[in-house]
Amino acid sequence: MIILGLNAYHADSAACILRDGKLLAAVEEERFRRIKHWAGFPSQSIAYCLQEAGVRLSDVTHVAINRNNRANFGRKIAYVIKARPSISAIRDRLRNRAKWASVGEELAQAFPSEQFGGSVEHVEHHLAHLASAFYASPFRDALAVSVDGFGDFASAAWGRGSDSSLSVDGRVLFPHSLGIFYQAMTQYLGFPHYGDEYKLMGLAAYGDRSLIDEVRPLLSLKDDGTFELNLKYFRHHNENTAYEWRGGSPSSAELFSKALEELLGPAREQNAEITDRTKNLAFATQAVFEEAFFHLLNTLQKKYGGDSVALAGGCAYNSVANGKIGDRTPFKHSYLQSAAGDAGGAIGSALAVWHRHGGKRAGEMTHAYWGPQFDDAEAEKLLKSRDSELKSQKCTVTHYSDESAMYDTVARSIADGNVIGWFQGRMEWGPRALGNRSILGDPRRADMKNILNLKIKRRESFRPFAPSVLREAVPDWFEREDNVPFMMQVFPIRPSRRAEIPAVTHVDGTGRLQTVHKETNPRYYGLIETFKKLTGVPMVLNTSFNENEPVVCRLEEALDCFLRTKMDVLVLENYVVTRQQTA
Secondary structure: OEEEEEEOOOOOOEEEEEEOOEEEEEEEOHHHHOOOOOOOOOHHHHHHHHHHHOOOHHHOOEEEEOOOOOOOHHHHHHHHHHHOOOHHHHHHHHHHHHHHOOHHHHHHHHOOOOOOOOEEEEOOHHHHHHHHHHOOOOOOEEEEEEEEEEEOOEEEEEEEEEOOEEOOOEEEEOOOOHHHHHHHHHHHOOOOOOOOHHHHHHHHOOOOHHHHHHHHHHEEEOOOOOEEEOHHHEOOOOOOOOOEEEOOEEEOOOOEOHHHHHHHOOOOOOOOOOOHHHHHHHHHHHHHHHHHHHHHHHHHHHHHOOOEEEEEOHHHHOHHHHOOHHHHOOOOEEEOOOOOOHHHHHHHHHHHHHHHOOOOOOOOOOOOEOOOOOOHHHHHHHHHHOHHHHHHOOEEEEEOOOHHHHHHHHHHHHHOOOOEEEEOOOOEOOOOOOOOEEEEEOOOOOOHHHHHHHHHHOOOOOOOOEEEEEHHHHHHHEOOOOOOOOOOEEEEEOOOOHHHOHHHOOOOOEEEEEEEOOOOOHHHHHHHHHHHHHHOOOEEEEEEOOOOOOOOOOHHHHHHHHHHOOOOEEEEOOEEEEEOOOO
């Protein structure tokens, strides 16, 4: 059985492919289109998945889509009758619904020489999220929880996963949404772009508790564990605020109402000064989010029992909250796959269809390396074709047949304070760079954040960088020993260690951990192990290989990024490009 899973006509469009329940490839369309969070039909991702699996479209048994227009249909009709939203809002939602219904036509247009003879199967949005978390997890029995903005008229859902079965037992329905709360406050604080919520999360570490009571009126908690928005502070329920995409780039209208500005004061303009009040409102937003998030988890744990939880949905990208699950709930074990947001719905819908047709569990997703890869021959060809450009920038190229010698060269360069572009193996699935499309630096340097922002990133100074740590070294450096291969949780760094690694220690003493395993990424592990032998520190600073663009996918994009920035060293598989140092 060959299943093609899709997230389409929404931000982070993506595709994956399963053969008999086993994942063969997964990729987000933005990596090919080079537009962040690209929305639309993921035709290039589909083409890659088919090629990687060695099949044609005619071989595909099922196309699985993480949307089902019939889900919660009665509640939708009841809401329209009662709330009477604007005609334009209804029209836009019907237009989106029509797009979801035309997948067969899209496939025919994208692959005109091939014939798809399988079935198109729709999976409710939150069931796809739950499946992406539970079926990819190591758990045979666990609570599964999905929390996001909206999908199929719901913003949250939960149920029990048991071996190959997965239930959806409850939901939070439109118009109430924890994701909308967080996005509205992100917009209010002057971060208007789709996906800017991580900026608010990073800024929150610089604030204090003084304004929590001012933000709490936006959200109320219910005895059954759910939450409700105070709708007078929001616009999404009665005005047209549906997502739009122009040229593939998604955008959203303002979600907060004038009443919110009357409550908290005028909204911050995008490029205005970040004041102490801005920081404190960010802290309060994160705190109120966590109150609702843990209220839901704790209530569900009392109902279901157990010590394991699998999480998905856009709100599962809140790595600060994720890192507190072990302290603020009875859950001892949590799992979040690397693409917990809507892109992950491609895998979730495919897994749901696999199990719908009697499939069995295929095992835990232990790594995120499911994208395109390239070899030394392709790297050599590219570097030769760009020889004159490399020479003009005083770059030298060295090929290493001995990987350990390459590790030593690159590790020493990191220890000398240089910025390294590290490109190897299959591209990561999900938004995090996890050692295959990464920019690396020395975590010991207090000035490394400024160096990276000066040379490459050019981003807000409050945004932190992450440590990639050898798995066995985690207990010596962090206060929790959890395995976090996908960089989805923030944990306190041991106080005695914080001064040793200032470049990856947040202002509140935490770090967004990535655990690196020899079994799943031997080259990245080998580099960090070599750095440890040189410095005594078993980690490197890791940030995504990009410059105000999607993470690089192809060799050409990595070289282009290197040449247009002030990066010092570029590693393309076994080739090392070194830019001559200038005084």
